[in-house]
Structure formats: structure tokens, C-alpha cells
Amino acid sequence: MAAISRAQLLHHPSTFFSRLPYSHSPFSINTRRRKFSFSSLSCTSASASSASTNLPIVGDLLNYLNESWTQFHATAEAKRQVIAAGFHLLSENDEWDLKPGGRYFFTRNMSCLVAFAVGENYIVGNGFHVIAAHTDSPCLKLKPKSASLKSNYLMLNVQTYGGGLWHTWFDRDLSVAGRVIVRASDGSFVHKLVKIKRPLLRVPTLAIHLDRTVNTDGFKPNLETHLVPLLATKPEEAPAESKEQGTSSSKGAHHPVLMQILSDELGCDVDDIVNIELNICDTQPSCLGGANNEFIFSGRLDNLASSYCALRALVDSCGSPGDLSSEHAIRMVALFDNEEVGSDSYQGAGAPTMFQAMRRIVGSLANSYAGESAFDRVIRQSFLGMYQLEAFNCIIELFAMLLFRILLMLLLLINMNFQISGCVCILVACFTYLQLPSVVSMNPYATSGVTSFLFKEVAKLHNLPTQEFVVRNDMGCGSTIGPILASGVGIRTVDCGIAQLSMHSVREVCGKEDIEIAYKHFKAFYQTFSSIDRKLVVD
Known part of the structure; x- marks a missing residue:
């Protein structure tokens, strides 16, 4: 084997494949529910998990996670569920004719969904009770021109989306899923969802004898040159021109073999695919884990777990006759896209989607323009309850805190590999645990003393646990869509979430019981908040 410099290996990881003496090479919307069944995987599947737990919501969440590889699939599955529950689809382009007691929803960009139920006792001027979450998660996305050829291997150029732990995407069985625009036989263009369930891609790491200092110096991949998935082993012929000159096509921008896989899955001709918007996805199913099946191991828990619990709580809180008979307000769920990249988009929380909908709802129910x-x-x-899965993985580095850390190890959930605790705060009252959910963030963003009281009072009346979290003064803290929505028009907001480990990893962890309690808290919020809020005296 010819000598290869370490610099070459680090900056051109694909070049060594062709020089090794042995092969290292790998390789209209359907919203009907599909179960995963990978016989070669030892992880418990969603259906098996549902049977092994006394918490039905957990099994349903696993099914939802396994459906929802992308924000488009998550929205499509949410749409399917609210339609099945009797909600009526609205178009933002049409006039709305709403009635008290009615249940409605609309979608935007196929990745944002707003659903609401009008109380039968609603009168104009009463409020909205909203739970907001988001459908997107950190991931890799195909670049507009993804085709790449290195050392006789077909590779895909990808871009990072959000603040992911990108080293966790190496050496995983990956595939693609997302939205495709297809030319129909009548000349129109339709959106279709696609999901290639089999492992299709791999981002390989170097063997230890080719990078001997990785365990001491750390794994520091270059996200442009190293994070490039392998697709196939042989170069292809140059792609032919599109059959129709002057029309758009994705053939030249992407490998023909990838386009053929997509066309086979969609049942259309390659030339009919005019554009694609695809995420790279981990194919390992969401499952229960831990010695007692007390954890959920899954990608995209942030924030699909909150999205599903919120949607399910809304559906169940008004699913039976009479559930809205004593309601004076409007119950709403808002699921936004693009939270992981700042929310400033047509389908993100930075757009006035929710507030425009509120104004239209009030105007329709008033049977006239609402001033x-x-x-x-x-x-x-x-x-507004902005529910976000919260990561409390704070690395302790100060030698002066060594003794304190030993005490924490006796008290808290610890990730022993990195000496990371559920949360590291000086005050015991601020510790956060898995399996004790509904963390109220007391950071100075959207939460106030009044809104946190209202949130906790709902839990208190239903014997549900809560805990509070304040970030350390010497550490940074991420924000959420809570402040964006709170400042939009001045709606009272509480920022809260579920404790989580490995947040923004390709595989995240949360407590199984946390999901059940979060769902109960959401449902209690919809059912009892009106009566609690009326007791709050404001000067």
C-alpha cells in the first residue's frame, strides 16, 4: 500500500478507499401509517414497545417518530391524525366560516401545522390557549447540487442544518427522505413525500491505524470535506439532457442512481422529478431502552415528542361530545418549522402565521371584521405554553468543583463517559432529572412569575410533578420560539420542556414516564386553564 500522509487522510478521507488492499466500500402524499419492521435490528420496534408498556401514549409516540423522518412527514402524520379525529381542513387562501364547537386546522409549506378547537361558550374577546412546538430537528440536508465523485466513489454533498452534534452522524446507517416536486401527466406540478427506508448512505470514519491520535487529540471533522456520505462504488455515465429542453429537472444536479431510486419509490419517471428537498436520516427505529425500558432512544425527540404530546392532548381534550360544552376559550396547537435555524421563515415562528390565524378566527366568529x-x-x-425538550448536559471543568461533582454523582443522573449530569446548578432546587418532567425554564426569556405560576397550578390540581431550571451564570443557554412568539404581539408565555440527554445528537434520550406526564399536563392545561386564569386577580 502506497504511503499516505496524515494530512491527506484528514482532509481527503475518501481517497484511501481506492488504495486499500481490501474493500471498505459500503454500497399525491401518502399519509397512511406504516410500522417499521427491521428483522436485523435488536432494538425494540414501535409496535413491540407499545405492547411492553402500560403507557399507550409512549407506543403511539414511537409510531409517530418512526413515521416522521422529516418535518414534512411529521406534518403529514399530524394532518392524518387530526383529520381522523374530525378536524376540518382550512385553506389560508379561502374565506373561513367557523362556528363555536368546531375543530379546524391548516398547514403551511407542508411542514407547519396549526390546529384549534373553538369552545361552545366562546364569545368574541375571550382568549386562546396555545401550546407551540416545532417539527424540525438538526440534520444533514442534500445540497442543491449533491452529486460528487471522489476516488471512483459516488458521494453526496450535504449541508448542516441547525446546531447538531455532527460527530454522531459518522458510521451510522443513513438514508434520505423528504419532499419531491413531480410533473404530472396533465402538466401540473404536485408535491410528494418520499422515504427510502433501507440503509443507503454512510459517513465513514478512518480506521484507528490511519489516525492514531484521534483518541487523544479528539475527533475534529471538517464539516465540508469529511461529512460527505458514500452512495455507491462505481462512477456513472454522464447524465443525459432532460427530455424537454427549457424545463427544469434535477437530473444533472444529483447522481442518476439516486434519482432512479427516488423515481422507483415514487412510481414516476426520472424526468418527471423537477426538484427535491431531502434530509439525510438515520434508519434505526425509535425504541424503548434501559434495564427497565424506562428510556426512549430516538432521533428527533427534540421537538417531535413535544409536538406529538401537544397534538394528542388537543385531540383528546375535545374528542368526545361535551368536551367543549363548558369551554369559553379557543384551544390551539401551533407546530412550526425552522426553529433550529432561527425561525425567520415563511413557515417558522418568526412569521406572523399564528397571530394572523388568531385574527381571522376572531373575525370569522364575530361574523364581521374584528377591529x-x-x-x-x-x-x-x-x-402560550412553548414546550421544548431541554438539554441539561453541562460539562464541569473547574477543579474547584471536584468535590461538589462527587456529591452530584451520588444524587443526579450522570453520563459517566463525559462526566455530564442531568443539570449542574449550585442550588439543589434547580437540579433537573429524567423521569420527573415538565421543566419550567426560569431564564429571563419568555417566562415570568405569573406565567410559571399558572403553568404549575395546572399541574398541582392534577397531581403532576414539575421542576425548575436556571442556567449557570458562567454558561451560555440556547433560546426557543417562546420569546419570538411572546414578543410578536405580547402574549403571556411560559417556556418549559422535558429533560433530555444527548440533545441534538443523531440519537437522543428522554424518560418514558416523562412523555406520559407531559401529555397529561397538556391535556389538563386545555381542560382547566380557563377556570384557573379567571381566579388570577390583576391590578
């Missing part, structure tokens, strides 16, 4: 005064009164009486 500014009426809408302002509605917002003053509204309440």
Missing part, C-alpha cells in the same frame, strides 16, 4: 380593539383584548386573555 384592533377586539383582537387586542383577545391577546391579553390568551396564554
Whole structure:
């Protein structure tokens, strides 16, 4: 084997494949529910998990996670579920004719969904009770021109989306999923969802004898040159020109073998695929784990777990006759896209989607245009719960805290590989644990003393546990869509979440019981918040 410099290996990881003496080479929307069944995997599948737990919501969440490889699939599955529950689909382009007691929803960009149920006792001026979450997660996405050829291997150029732990994407069985725009036989263009369930891609690491210092110096991949998935082993012929000159096509931008795989899955001709928007996805199913099956191991827990619990709570809180008979407010779920990249998009929380919908709802129920005064009164009486899975993985590095860390190891959930605790705070009252959910963030973003009280009072009346979290003064803390929505028009907001380990990894961890309690808390919020809020005296 010819000599290869360490610099060459680090900056051109694909070049060594062809020089090794042995082969290292790998390789209209359907919203019907599909179960995963990988016989070669030892992880418990969603259906098996459902049977092994007394928490039905957990099994349903696993099914939802296994359906929802992308924000598009998550929204499509949410759409399927609310339609099955009797919610009526609205178009943002049409006039809305809404009635008290009605249940409605609309989608935007196939990746954002807003659903709401109108109380039968609603009168104009009453508020909205909203739970907001997001459908996107950190991932890799195909670049607009993904085709790449290195050392006789077909590879895909990808871009990072959000703040992911990108080293966790190496050496995983990956595939693609997302949205495709297809030319129909009548000349129109339709959106279709696609998901290639079999392992299709791999981002390989170097063997230890080719990078001997990785365990001491750390794994520090270059995200442009190293994070390049392998697709196939042989170069292809140059792609032919599109059959129709002057029309758009994705053939030249992507490997023909990838386009053929997509066309086979969609049942269309390659030339009919005019554009693709695909995520790289881990093929390992979501499952229960731990000695007592007390954890959920899955990708995209942030924030699909909150999205599903919120949607399910809304559906179940108004699914039976009479559930809305005593409600004076409007119950709403808002699931946004693009939270992981700042929310400033057409389908993100930075757009006025939710507030425009609120104004339209109030106007329709008033049977006339709702003036500014009426809408302002509605917002003053509204309440938003921004539910986000929270990561409390704070690395302790100060030698002076060594003794304190030993005490923490006796008290807290510890990730022993990195000496990371569920949360590291000086005050015991601020410790956060898995399996004790509904963490109220007391950081100075969207939460106030009033909104945290209202949130915790709902839990107290239903004997549900809560805990509080404040970030250390010497550490940074990420924000959420809570402040964006709170500052949009001035709606009362509480920022809260579920404790999580490995947040933004390709595989995340949360407590199984946390999901059940979060769902109960959401449902209790919809069912009892009106009565609690009326007791709060404001000067």
C-alpha cells in the first residue's frame, strides 16, 4: 500500500478507499401509517414497545417518530391524525366560516401545522390557549447540487442544518427522505413525500491505524470535506439532457442512481422529478431502552415528542361530545418549522402565521371584521405554553468543583463517559432529572412569575410533578420560539420542556414516564386553564 500522509487522510478521507488492499466500500402524499419492521435490528420496534408498556401514549409516540423522518412527514402524520379525529381542513387562501364547537386546522409549506378547537361558550374577546412546538430537528440536508465523485466513489454533498452534534452522524446507517416536486401527466406540478427506508448512505470514519491520535487529540471533522456520505462504488455515465429542453429537472444536479431510486419509490419517471428537498436520516427505529425500558432512544425527540404530546392532548381534550360544552376559550396547537435555524421563515415562528390565524378566527366568529380593539383584548386573555425538550448536559471543568461533582454523582443522573449530569446548578432546587418532567425554564426569556405560576397550578390540581431550571451564570443557554412568539404581539408565555440527554445528537434520550406526564399536563392545561386564569386577580 502506497504511503499516505496524515494530512491527506484528514482532509481527503475518501481517497484511501481506492488504495486499500481490501474493500471498505459500503454500497399525491401518502399519509397512511406504516410500522417499521427491521428483522436485523435488536432494538425494540414501535409496535413491540407499545405492547411492553402500560403507557399507550409512549407506543403511539414511537409510531409517530418512526413515521416522521422529516418535518414534512411529521406534518403529514399530524394532518392524518387530526383529520381522523374530525378536524376540518382550512385553506389560508379561502374565506373561513367557523362556528363555536368546531375543530379546524391548516398547514403551511407542508411542514407547519396549526390546529384549534373553538369552545361552545366562546364569545368574541375571550382568549386562546396555545401550546407551540416545532417539527424540525438538526440534520444533514442534500445540497442543491449533491452529486460528487471522489476516488471512483459516488458521494453526496450535504449541508448542516441547525446546531447538531455532527460527530454522531459518522458510521451510522443513513438514508434520505423528504419532499419531491413531480410533473404530472396533465402538466401540473404536485408535491410528494418520499422515504427510502433501507440503509443507503454512510459517513465513514478512518480506521484507528490511519489516525492514531484521534483518541487523544479528539475527533475534529471538517464539516465540508469529511461529512460527505458514500452512495455507491462505481462512477456513472454522464447524465443525459432532460427530455424537454427549457424545463427544469434535477437530473444533472444529483447522481442518476439516486434519482432512479427516488423515481422507483415514487412510481414516476426520472424526468418527471423537477426538484427535491431531502434530509439525510438515520434508519434505526425509535425504541424503548434501559434495564427497565424506562428510556426512549430516538432521533428527533427534540421537538417531535413535544409536538406529538401537544397534538394528542388537543385531540383528546375535545374528542368526545361535551368536551367543549363548558369551554369559553379557543384551544390551539401551533407546530412550526425552522426553529433550529432561527425561525425567520415563511413557515417558522418568526412569521406572523399564528397571530394572523388568531385574527381571522376572531373575525370569522364575530361574523364581521374584528377591529384592533377586539383582537387586542383577545391577546391579553390568551396564554402560550412553548414546550421544548431541554438539554441539561453541562460539562464541569473547574477543579474547584471536584468535590461538589462527587456529591452530584451520588444524587443526579450522570453520563459517566463525559462526566455530564442531568443539570449542574449550585442550588439543589434547580437540579433537573429524567423521569420527573415538565421543566419550567426560569431564564429571563419568555417566562415570568405569573406565567410559571399558572403553568404549575395546572399541574398541582392534577397531581403532576414539575421542576425548575436556571442556567449557570458562567454558561451560555440556547433560546426557543417562546420569546419570538411572546414578543410578536405580547402574549403571556411560559417556556418549559422535558429533560433530555444527548440533545441534538443523531440519537437522543428522554424518560418514558416523562412523555406520559407531559401529555397529561397538556391535556389538563386545555381542560382547566380557563377556570384557573379567571381566579388570577390583576391590578
